[in-house]
Amino acid sequence: MSFIPREGAAFGSEREVYMKGVFHAKLILVVLAGLVLGAAALLQAQTLTSTLFRASDPGVRGGPAGAGGPIDGQPPLTGRxxxxxxxxxxxxxxxxxxxxxxxxxxxxxxxxxxxxxxxxxxxxx
Incomplete structure (x- = not known):
């Protein structure tokens, strides 16, 4: 068994070269389509999130501050x-x-x- 290429067959037959080119073209097309679809999904998700959840300032809170003491818990704090x-x-x-x-x-x-x-x-x- 010899691994030395025959004359004229160093790069394979013309059909092999053509098929490799077709395969690479299809692969590039699939990768680009995936990138475009992924970018579209990200943009839609960002748009949907930003329109559904808007931050709003509730304004000044009325009543006592509710700060400065221990957090009310269940059960309440022990003496210690x-x-x-x-x-x-x-x-x-x-x-x-x-x-x-x-x-x-x-x-x-x-x-x-x-x-x-x-x-x-x-x-x-």
């Missing part, structure tokens, strides 16, 4: 858990300086300086 919360709240409101652990990027003297709205521990600066 309440003591732990109050100790953490006191530490949160305490004024500190750099040697006591306040970092160099901090502009105020306590965590409660930024987290004061709507009550101490709140999220709005």
């Amino acid at each position: 858990q309440t003591d732990f919360f109050l100790a953490g709240k006191e530490e949160f409101e305490q004024a500190d300086d750099v040697p006591e652990g306040l970092g160099p990027r901090m502009n105020l003297d306590s965590c409660g300086g930024c987290h004061a709205q709507p009550a101490t521990g709140g999220t709005s600066p």
